[in-house]
Amino acid sequence: MIRRLIIFALCLFLPLATKLTSYLFYKEVGVVKLQTARADIVDSTGVLLATTIGTQSVYIIPHEVLEKEKIINDLSEILNVEREKIAARFAVPSKKFVWVLRHIAPWQASAISQLNYSGLYVARDMRRFYPLGGLCVHILGRVDDMNNGISGVELAFDSKLKKSKEPLQLSLSMPIQFVLKDVLDEAKKEFSAKSGYGMIICAKTGRVLASYSQSSNSDVNPHENDQEAVNLNTQHVAERGSIFKTINAAMLLENDLVDVKTEIFAPAELKVGKHRIHDVDKRTKDCIYSFEKAFAKSSNIVHGLFTIKAGAQKQVEFFERVGIFEDMKIDNLSVARGLIPKKWSLATCITAAYGHSLATTNAQYMRAMLRMITGFESQLHILQNYPNSKNEQKRIIKQSTCDKIRYLLRLTFSSSWYGKQNEVAGYEIGGKTGTANKLIDGKYVDKHSVCTYCFVFPTNDPQIIGIVSLDEPKATPKTFGFVLASFNVAPLGAKIIKKIGPILGLVGK
Amino acid sequence: MQMKLKLKHIILLSVFIIGIAKSYVFYIEKNVASLKKQVNARKKNINLLKVEWTYLNQNSRLQKLAKLCLPTWRPIEPKQMKDVQKIKAGFAHVEQIEKEERDRLEKEERERKQRKKYENKSIQNAQKKKQTLKEKNDQKTNIAEQKKQQQAKVSALNKGR
Numbered sequence: 001m002i003r004r005l006i007i008f009a010l011c012l013f014l015p016l017a018t019k020l021t022s023y024l025f026y027k028e029v030g031v032v033k034l035q036t037a038r039a040d041i042v043d044s045t046g047v048l049l050a051t052t053i054g055t056q057s058v059y060i061i062p063h064e065v066l067e068k069e070k071i072i073n074d075l076s077e078i079l080n081v082e083r084e085k086i087a088a089r090f091a092v093p094s095k096k097f098v099w100v101l102r103h104i105a106p107w108q109a110s111a112i113s114q115l116n117y118s119g120l121y122v123a124r125d126m127r128r129f130y131p132l133g134g135l136c137v138h139i140l141g142r143v144d145d146m147n148n149g150i151s152g153v154e155l156a157f158d159s160k161l162k163k164s165k166e167p168l169q170l171s172l173s174m175p176i177q178f179v180l181k182d183v184l185d186e187a188k189k190e191f192s193a194k195s196g197y198g199m200i201i202c203a204k205t206g207r208v209l210a211s212y213s214q215s216s217n218s219d220v221n222p223h224e225n226d227q228e229a230v231n232l233n234t235q236h237v238a239e240r241g242s243i244f245k246t247i248n249a250a251m252l253l254e255n256d257l258v259d260v261k262t263e264i265f266a267p268a269e270l271k272v273g274k275h276r277i278h279d280v281d282k283r284t285k286d287c288i289y290s291f292e293k294a295f296a297k298s299s300n301i302v303h304g305l306f307t308i309k310a311g312a313q314k315q316v317e318f319f320e321r322v323g324i325f326e327d328m329k330i331d332n333l334s335v336a337r338g339l340i341p342k343k344w345s346l347a348t349c350i351t352a353a354y355g356h357s358l359a360t361t362n363a364q365y366m367r368a369m370l371r372m373i374t375g376f377e378s379q380l381h382i383l384q385n386y387p388n389s390k391n392e393q394k395r396i397i398k399q400s401t402c403d404k405i406r407y408l409l410r411l412t413f414s415s416s417w418y419g420k421q422n423e424v425a426g427y428e429i430g431g432k433t434g435t436a437n438k439l440i441d442g443k444y445v446d447k448h449s450v451c452t453y454c455f456v457f458p459t460n461d462p463q464i465i466g467i468v469s470l471d472e473p474k475a476t477p478k479t480f481g482f483v484l485a486s487f488n489v490a491p492l493g494a495k496i497i498k499k500i501g502p503i504l505g506l507v508g509k
Numbered sequence: 510m511q512m513k514l515k516l517k518h519i520i521l522l523s524v525f526i527i528g529i530a531k532s533y534v535f536y537i538e539k540n541v542a543s544l545k546k547q548v549n550a551r552k553k554n555i556n557l558l559k560v561e562w563t564y565l566n567q568n569s570r571l572q573k574l575a576k577l578c579l580p581t582w583r584p585i586e587p588k589q590m591k592d593v594q595k596i597k598a599g600f601a602h603v604e605q606i607e608k609e610e611r612d613r614l615e616k617e618e619r620e621r622k623q624r625k626k627y628e629n630k631s632i633q634n635a636q637k638k639k640q641t642l643k644e645k646n647d648q649k650t651n652i653a654e655q656k657k658q659q660q661a662k663v664s665a666l667n668k669g670r
Contacts (some may be wrong), residue, residue: 051559053556129560131561133567175568425588508588509636
């Protein structure tokens with residue numbers, strides 16, 4: 001009887017024992033999961049833009065430290081850091097845990113762990129790393145010490161990056177991005193501008209192919225959080241100047257108020273209340289302009305006159321349709337809100353026609369441009385696989401208007417001084433310049449301006465829309481002492497297209 | 510008594526087998542864990558190599574290197590971009606020149622061959638003549654011998670009679 005009981009007990013116990021031992025085993029070995037704290041970011045062709053790599057960091061536990069002076073001396077020698085900086089780290093006895101230096105080199109880590117002081121430790125650490133350096137900091141943004149996104153794409157897609165293991169694919173293209181950077185950096189240096197920024201988008205889908213902004217003199221290091229890196233394309237709100245004439249012209253053409261060949265009498269000066277409006281060439285004689293010539297010559301007066309005909313309501317309605325007043329996001333990437341006058345009087349009506357009295361970002365203007373080129377209610381996208389929405393297949397502008405706008409842009413380029421200088425054989429480039437003086441202390445100051453150039457290429461079947469801006473460029477002998485977009489930024493468009501065309505495999509006529 | 514014993518044995522055996530199976534599973538799991546560790550280490554290395562690859566393939570670096578090492582090379586210009594069909598049309602005159610040259614070469618070869626043939630023929634003819642002569646001579650001698658033999662046979666036959 002007893003024997004049977006013992007056997008029965010054993011039967012019950014053995015499986016239990018095996019489970020217990022299995023638990024112990026698990027604790028000992030542990031199935032290690034790959035620590036992907038944040039997913040990678042890649043560009044449209046799969047080039048690695050951001051990744052997480054394992055590094056090592058030194059920390060101390062202050063109440064365990066015995067030989068303080070010795071440790072400080074050794075550390076400053078190995079880490080090649082000033083003594084005072086390390087000593088400052090040791091001067092917080094109330095804390096239980098203090099980082100001395102994060103992300104040190106492997107040889108430094110091994111040297112420190114060989115020192116064998118009490119209270120000094122080396123720990124494994126993770127770090128966000130950007131192999132391409134300062135090329136796309138402005139759009140990618142940064143992460144803080146705890147691997148949380150704090151700006152740019154890292155912030156916009158923070159939860160997505162934390163959750164998924166698959167890399168996040170952006171629509172950027174590195175060769176194009178590099179060309180844009182090269183051209184903008186050169187121009188910024190040449191005209192000693194405050195900042196230079198621009199973006200290039202695909203005219204078919206609205207994908208952002210390149211976006212660059214540079215406000216400092218040297219490349220920004222993405223691994224140092226103290227250096228400023230603002231994406232001016234989405235954050236710099238400024239009056240854009242004459243490039244708004246494209247939108248206004250589209251408004252006039254859409255409402256059938258003018259045709260391309262319509263002629264109008266243009267006086268030398270237009271008086272609206274207190275304001276006096278002149279043309280760029282500062283002509284003193286009255287003359288007769290056809291609409292296309294007025295557009296190519298960028299005549300403020302003609303556009304003003306036509307806009308008076310159209311009326312504020314139609315203008316506001318069209319601006320709304322194109323998305324100037326609407327808050328926007330590039331696939332969750334935030335864009336600054338434009339400044340729009342609350343009252344839409346006759347004066348604002350005329351000034352808005354040539355891009356004054358309302359301020360927008362480049363991104364917002366680009367969306368309007370995209371809508372005018374495609375005719376659909378399209379959006380900008382930064383993701384390669386963006387979620388489709390039905391709105392983007394809704395036609396908002398007539399096809400005939402789109403064709404006319406393309407014709408006007410082409411005419412503007414081919415008839416202008418810079419166009420003749422920079423014509424690329426076989427490539428049909430179209431574009432519009434815009435210079436807007438800055439408001440400083442309530443007054444428009446001459447030669448302190450934002451120069452912008454928006455180009456479309458090729459005009460018969462648009463593939464690319466681009467925008468380049470220079471903030472406060474200086475006059476040089478090359479620009480004949482003027483600060484005008486047609487002299488400083490306009491040649492950049494042709495320069496960029498010359499380099500980009502072959503990269504994209506675009507064949508000229 | 511026998512039945513009870515059997516039950517005991519079955520239970521004991523099953524427990525034993527379960528124990529063995531469990532221990533085997535531990536062994537495998539241990540292996541899996543170590544393999545996973547290795548895979549992780551490899552993955553990390555691959556990631557580092559990827560980083561290095563993109564760092565070394567930076568456009569700015571490549572541009573510098575290209576300027577240094579390929580001073581005579583220049584980036585592709587829009588002029589050089591052409592449709593394949595257009596390229597074909599553009600190269601028509603080149604094709605014609607090539608064709609002409611090919612024809613000329615063929616002609617030359619044909620002539621050479623003909624000449625060779627002719628030469629060969631003349632040589633062959635000479636050889637043939639020689640051969641025919643030889644053959645004729647041979648035939649003559651043969652005929653003479655045959656005649657002689659026949660005459661000898663005839664004479665032998667005559668003698669026999």
